[in-house]
Amino acid sequence: MNKPCLKTSLAALGFMILLGAAPAHAAIDWAKVPGKDVAMFYPGQSPWEWVLTPSDHEGAAKFRAGKDCFQCHNGDEKTMGDILVSGKRNGAAVPGKPGSIVAQVKFAHDAQNLYVRLVFAEGRQPDAGMDKAYATKVTMMLDDGSVPEATRAGCWGMCHDDNTMMPAANGADRTMYLPRTHAHLTAHGGGDELKPADDLAKLKAGGYWLEYWQARLNAGKPAVAVNGEIFAKREETHPTAVSAQASYAGGKWTVTFTRKLDAGAGFKAIVPGKTYTIGFAIHSGHTAKRFHYVSFERTLVLDSGNADFVAAKE
Ligand code: HEC
Numbered sequence: 126m127n128k129p130c131l132k133t134s135l136a137a138l139g140f141m142i143l144l145g146a147a148p149a150h151a152a153i154d155w156a157k158v159p160g161k162d163v164a165m166f167y168p169g170q171s172p173w174e175w176v177l178t179p180s181d182h183e184g185a186a187k188f189r190a191g192k193d194c195f196q197c198h199n200g201d202e203k204t205m206g207d208i209l210v211s212g213k214r215n216g217a218a219v220p221g222k223p224g225s226i227v228a229q230v231k232f233a234h235d236a237q238n239l240y241v242r243l244v245f246a247e248g249r250q251p252d253a254g255m256d257k258a259y260a261t262k263v264t265m266m267l268d269d270g271s272v273p274e275a276t277r278a279g280c281w282g283m284c285h286d287d288n289t290m291m292p293a294a295n296g297a298d299r300t301m302y303l304p305r306t307h308a309h310l311t312a313h314g315g316g317d318e319l320k321p322a323d324d325l326a327k328l329k330a331g332g333y334w335l336e337y338w339q340a341r342l343n344a345g346k347p348a349v350a351v352n353g354e355i356f357a358k359r360e361e362t363h364p365t366a367v368s369a370q371a372s373y374a375g376g377k378w379t380v381t382f383t384r385k386l387d388a389g390a391g392f393k394a395i396v397p398g399k400t401y402t403i404g405f406a407i408h409s410g411h412t413a414k415r416f417h418y419v420s421f422e423r424t425l426v427l428d429s430g431n432a433d434f435v436a437a438k439e
Contacts, residue, residue, distance in 0.1 A: 158439075163227070165407055165419055165420045166224060169214060169215035169389065172291055173286070177314060194421045195279075195423070196278065203224065207225070208224075209224065219251070223247075226246070226247060233436055234379075237385060239385065239395050241265060241338075241381065241397070242430075253410050259343060260357075260411055262341050262417075263405070263406070266335055268338045269394055279402060283303060283335060285299075287314030288300065293313035297317075302356070302359070306319055306333075306356055339352070349369070350367045350368050351367070352366060352367045368384075369381065398427075400426055401433070
């Protein structure tokens, strides 16, 4: 009676051995990890300068007075995305593009690594043809509380009116950057003039930079993981301390990031007792640069504490 059972488990075992270099995250039993939905919406052209300007943004005065984006907009993402993708506000319409994507997000860690898993359906996406190599890119931004703009506004701390393809870019190619790295901040961004090198070095030493992880995806192909930082500009960094696994089935992506808690210089140390700010973005339909979906800011802690996500030790 036991035989078929034994056979099945032996087959399963054989299959696992065949897979050989089983990724470390195979140890996480994701079914047991509680998840939360994170809505990402199409933001149009609504940069840092726009959200801070009362004549543009209804929430500007209260944001300046101390209320964070997610505190006001939790639950608004679908409506906002629908408005912005339709071109009614802040940029041109993108015909046929869904206004938002909801991902179920889970975190876990063990003695070595932090693991993040996102499950989401992109819906029917028009092909923008901007990124020919990858259909989809999933990005997580991470800070350890050293970047006040990120603590308050997540990814909006690095998004500016004069970034590539934004209203004040005037054709320039300018990546995302953090405001305090620039010498002059105007209602249209910081331009290209940076603070003196000494000031930049001090900011950097104080942890005023953001880390990001990205999984570049095509269905049926292994995910390509990259990491990078945002400071005076956004740049990919090497070596890559992040790995990503992805699978696509039934219209849904399952994407898992793995990164050592202590990945050394150039990476934020991930330790218990600290509150991290995270933000998510998805580039869908072969898009690049600003044509992504973005989440509002969320918080993360290890083990226990008051945060949107508590990564429990497995
Ligand atoms: C005090 C509450 C409040 C805060 C804080 C706030 N907003 Fe808003 N925001 C609003 C209101 C009100 C609107 C007008 C549309 C609406 O009613 O949802 C709006 C509109 C927007 C829109 C345009 C889309 C639309 O639906 O009209 C964007 C984009 C936006 N906010 C982003 C942000 C970001 C990013 C932050 C943080 C930097 C932020 N908001 C902080 C209240 C707020």
